[in-house]
Amino acid sequence: QLQLQESGPGLVKPSETLSLTCTVSGGSISSSSFYWGWIRQPPGKGLEWIGSIYYSGITYYNPSLKSRVTISVDTSKNQFFLKLTSVTAADTAVYYCALDVGGYFNRFDPWGQGTLVTVSS
Amino acid sequence: QSALTQPASVSGSPGQSITISCTGTSSDVGAYNYVSWYQQLPGKAPKLMIYDVSNRPSGVSNRFSGSKSGDTASLTISGLQAEDEAEYYCSSFTSSSTGVFGGGTKLTVL
Numbered sequence A: 001q002l003q004l005q006e007s008g009p010g011l012v013k014p015s016e017t018l019s020l021t022c023t024v025s026g027g028s029i030s031s032s033s034f035y036w037g038w039i040r041q042p043p044g045k046g047l048e049w050i051g052s053i054y055y056s057g058i059t060y061y062n063p064s065l066k067s068r069v070t071i072s073v074d075t076s077k078n079q080f081f082l083k084l085t086s087v088t089a090a091d092t093a094v095y096y097c098a099l100d101v102g103g104y105f106n107r108f109d110p111w112g113q114g115t116l117v118t119v120s121s
Numbered sequence B: 001q002s003a004l005t006q007p008a009s010v011s012g013s014p015g016q017s018i019t020i021s022c023t024g025t026s027s028d029v030g031a032y033n034y035v036s037w038y039q040q041l042p043g044k045a046p047k048l049m050i051y052d053v054s055n056r057p058s059g060v061s062n063r064f065s066g067s068k069s070g071d072t073a074s075l076t077i078s079g080l081q082a083e084d085e086a087e088y089y090c091s092s093f094t095s096s097s098t099g100v101f102g103g104g105t106k107l108t109v110l
Helices: none
Strands: A003-007 A018-024 A034-040 A050-055 A059-061 A069-072 A077-086 A093-101 A108-111 A115-119 B009-012 B016-025 B035-040 B049-050 B064-069 B072-077 B086-093 B099-101 B105-109
Touching: A003 A093, A003 A108, A018 A034, A018 A050, A018 A093, A018 A115, A034 A108, A050 A069, A050 A077, A050 A093, A050 B099, A059 A069, A077 A093, A108 B049, B009 B016, B016 B035, B016 B086, B016 B105, B035 B064, B035 B072, B072 B086
Parallel strands: B009 B105
Antiparallel strands: A003 A018, A018 A077, A034 A050, A034 A093, A050 A059, A069 A077, A093 A108, A093 A115, B016 B072, B035 B049, B035 B086, B064 B072, B086 B099, B086 B105
């Protein structure tokens, strides 16, 4: 059964770069038709799609974050990554990684448990 | 891109049916049958309940159903149970090849 697990620092300083890793187990990140996504949720607020990546490296980003976001993949480690630059307090959120079935950015299943990242000095 | 529009809250009594709407535009909900619904319990990751407008993943109760008319998608929960109390989110593919979520709807079981 496919499982995803986010990891990374829980505290990032303003203006610095947020870096997270999602480790996939129970299946191959290189499976066809599988995209891999990042979604975030600020405390008490709704979900926001950040972006998705195919194992070949093709990426799709939320236009509102595109200038600051990079999503990458390491198929040898069965991991994919999120980098968000120049963070502010508005980037404080629970960050989830998820399997994006089919690559239409709407069918996320399963999800990781999420990791809270706080932006604060 | 703007978030899809959902009512902030809905409520119903056990055994009743409720419907949550999700309104988009002709560039997202109205353009594609790539609409999904998620259930989120407090402190938990979202769970996929409906995908591609009306398909249920394995293991999801058939009390949950989805539909779409024009630019508005709907999630219906029949035979409401206390355990259905949660936040519900819709999502859609867009013509810009991006994804968008709704603002979320809090379901209260009275």
